[in-house]
Amino acid sequence: MTVDLRKDFVNYAKSLNAASEDKNIRTAISRAVTSYRNTVTETLERFPHTPELAEEVQEIKRQSMANLDNLLETAMASVERNKGKAFYAKDHQAALDIALGIIGKGKTVVKGKSMLGEELHLREYLEDNGNEVWETDLGEFILQLRKERPMHILSPSIHVPREQVAEVFTKFFGKVVPPDIAEEVKVVKEFLREKYFTADIGISGANVVAADTGAMVIIENEGNVRLATGAPPVHIVMVGVEKLVPTFQEAMKVAEVTWRYAQYGVPGYVNIVSGPSKTGDIEKVTTYGAHGPKEFYVIFVDNGRNEMAHEEKFSQALHCLRCGGCMYECPVFQVTAGHFGHTYMGGIGAIWTAFVSGGMEKAAPLVYSCLRCGRCVERCPMSINVPAMIGELRERVIYGKLEG
Amino acid sequence: MTVETKMPMVLDVISENIIKHGSPLALKGSEVSSWAKELDLPAKGEVLFYTGGEYQMLPFIDSLVKTITHLDQGSKVFSMMMGARNILNKTGFSPEKMYASVLAKDKDRYNSVCFKAAKVLQELGYEFCYSGKEELYSGALLYELGYLQDMEDYVKRVVEVIKKSGAKTIVCLSPHAAEVFKFVYPKMVEGFDFEIRTYVDLVWERRDKLAKLQSAESVVIHDSCRLARELGIHQELRDILVSIGADVKEAPMSREWTSCCGGPIKILFPELSHVIGERRVTELKESGSSHILTSCPYCLSALEAGRIKGDSAVVEDLIEFLYRGVKA
Numbered sequence A: 001m002t003v004d005l006r007k008d009f010v011n012y013a014k015s016l017n018a019a020s021e022d023k024n025i026r027t028a029i030s031r032a033v034t035s036y037r038n039t040v041t042e043t044l045e046r047f048p049h050t051p052e053l054a055e056e057v058q059e060i061k062r063q064s065m066a067n068l069d070n071l072l073e074t075a076m077a078s079v080e081r082n083k084g085k086a087f088y089a090k091d092h093q094a095a096l097d098i099a100l101g102i103i104g105k106g107k108t109v110v111k112g113k114s115m116l117g118e119e120l121h122l123r124e125y126l127e128d129n130g131n132e133v134w135e136t137d138l139g140e141f142i143l144q145l146r147k148e149r150p151m152h153i154l155s156p157s158i159h160v161p162r163e164q165v166a167e168v169f170t171k172f173f174g175k176v177v178p179p180d181i182a183e184e185v186k187v188v189k190e191f192l193r194e195k196y197f198t199a200d201i202g203i204s205g206a207n208v209v210a211a212d213t214g215a216m217v218i219i220e221n222e223g224n225v226r227l228a229t230g231a232p233p234v235h236i237v238m239v240g241v242e243k244l245v246p247t248f249q250e251a252m253k254v255a256e257v258t259w260r261y262a263q264y265g266v267p268g269y270v271n272i273v274s275g276p277s278k279t280g281d282i283e284k285v286t287t288y289g290a291h292g293p294k295e296f297y298v299i300f301v302d303n304g305r306n307e308m309a310h311e312e313k314f315s316q317a318l319h320c321l322r323c324g325g326c327m328y329e330c331p332v333f334q335v336t337a338g339h340f341g342h343t344y345m346g347g348i349g350a351i352w353t354a355f356v357s358g359g360m361e362k363a364a365p366l367v368y369s370c371l372r373c374g375r376c377v378e379r380c381p382m383s384i385n386v387p388a389m390i391g392e393l394r395e396r397v398i399y400g401k402l403e404g
Numbered sequence B: 001m002t003v004e005t006k007m008p009m010v011l012d013v014i015s016e017n018i019i020k021h022g023s024p025l026a027l028k029g030s031e032v033s034s035w036a037k038e039l040d041l042p043a044k045g046e047v048l049f050y051t052g053g054e055y056q057m058l059p060f061i062d063s064l065v066k067t068i069t070h071l072d073q074g075s076k077v078f079s080m081m082m083g084a085r086n087i088l089n090k091t092g093f094s095p096e097k098m099y100a101s102v103l104a105k106d107k108d109r110y111n112s113v114c115f116k117a118a119k120v121l122q123e124l125g126y127e128f129c130y131s132g133k134e135e136l137y138s139g140a141l142l143y144e145l146g147y148l149q150d151m152e153d154y155v156k157r158v159v160e161v162i163k164k165s166g167a168k169t170i171v172c173l174s175p176h177a178a179e180v181f182k183f184v185y186p187k188m189v190e191g192f193d194f195e196i197r198t199y200v201d202l203v204w205e206r207r208d209k210l211a212k213l214q215s216a217e218s219v220v221i222h223d224s225c226r227l228a229r230e231l232g233i234h235q236e237l238r239d240i241l242v243s244i245g246a247d248v249k250e251a252p253m254s255r256e257w258t259s260c261c262g263g264p265i266k267i268l269f270p271e272l273s274h275v276i277g278e279r280r281v282t283e284l285k286e287s288g289s290s291h292i293l294t295s296c297p298y299c300l301s302a303l304e305a306g307r308i309k310g311d312s313a314v315v316e317d318l319i320e321f322l323y324r325g326v327k328a
């Protein structure tokens, strides 16, 4: 069999070239890079224990990935003990089927930002199956209206300036929304507020999962995740198995390192959810769905992650905290943003594309547009050796090892 | 299961050129070594001066890329590519035709870098040998582009040539050659126990003997990624320049945080590579100096290309800069 990648390279080069000429991307990323570097320097000065903590987290991650099967079992049992329901999805389709099985048709769904959701094309799938789905993260909401994909894992709409936001909002809300950021934030707040309290289901991801307690740790700044996971009667967590760590204490360490390198400094909110809302205030009789959701589901998604965990040369890629630091340091990403990516972006994204989201053929052009300059490794709190993995993937592409 | 992957033609051309001709651009050994004619370097010795033909091929890279990108995007893509591939298979890529457009002044400039490097080292009292027209390219691009299995065979030939010199130490002008000799060869060739050094390293050791600058020129260093991050050499460059009396300015991102010149993706994504080079030149100029020095052939070529038309910036290799002192 022959796989001809030549056209893909040509098309990909065109999209990179077009992106590199896009003034919005240039300006937005330049601003973001400066602010990222400044914030991180400043917060590392304020919290000087962080690099050492990051090293500890590397070890936590290493052991967790070596023990993935056990952790998963423990975590699922913990969720069930907390009166939640735990599922394991082997692949992409299984994850979607399980979610749809819980949700059904004709429902309103509010959703927090999640790269896994992007990987699964979750919103589109639920919509195609007769549901109304709203992205509640402001950036994701903008992209939902613009029918675009994220250009950065943390700031998905990094490439859209306020004028263009005003334009799309004016059209959507059917009233003039001025290109004023505060105004723009306000209209979305008013609109989504109503959705949170009428929605049937809230969906979120999680940044870390503690297996011992079944605690889902979700870091955010906007407060949308609080509302989306607290107001509707059902909360579904969809999370990649690589987010598992053994204990609650360790989960806190991972969380702190994540937000510090993700430019949160100190995040506005850290949500910890372990089960449905409950009360025992009347006669000590436990009743579910007190103020928050009555039903709590966790879908642990594999979709290639386990295979990655077993590949000596690639398991380290699962340590990624999705802090986004590497992308800011990547000279290719700096001028092309998410165009250097499929679902996942930048050099680490190319690795994830190969194993999890897209496959080797999709990954090949990405893998060859990496400079292997290595600055991402300097930045990465997990010291993930992306250039070495890129080299390994190139070898596989050249010698036709396109499947696992 | 394995399949046959068809990759952009430039990869086929470069890898096959290396394997068949010992040079990514199929340059002839006699051409690559022509710089050494008047120096009469011995073929054997303790220390081997290794160019890998890398500086010498710089002026040709752009024409190759231009020709091939043009092919890739042309309307008769496939038939033309088949044609080119056949030529490649039968006769090797004909550099003469492809490179007819290269300017003589560029050829002269890059060809003389090796000469200048040798002169500087001699001036510092180093003695070394050179493999002349037998010298083979290190294969760094095979490693870089994923042709590792081919590289395993190829490196045997390179090692044979190196061994003929009887040297124990290899001095590399290019950090890419130093990188593969240091980290890749030992994994592929049993008993590959040469001492691998860089040109920068040798100069650094005897920097006190370098001629001082007439007046304190301000310069800015573009750290090559390989040199700074893989080989950990960045302070040395500053020491050398300070010792000859240069005023060294620092760019916002330097040393292990240096920004890549864009060179590595030039052959597949030339336009983007160019954009990245341009940005790096701008960043370097933020240091307050427009006299950019680097110590890597690909950085040299990428930054040179990254100067926007009419840009006052000067881009030089450290070798070229130091040679002026030797000449004076």
Ligand code: SF4
Residues within 6 Å of the ligand: A261, A319, A320, A321, A322, A323, A324, A325, A326, A327, A348, A376, A379, A380, A381, A382, A383, A384
């Ligand atoms: S690879 Fe490292 S720097 Fe990049 S997002 Fe992941 S953890 Fe952050």
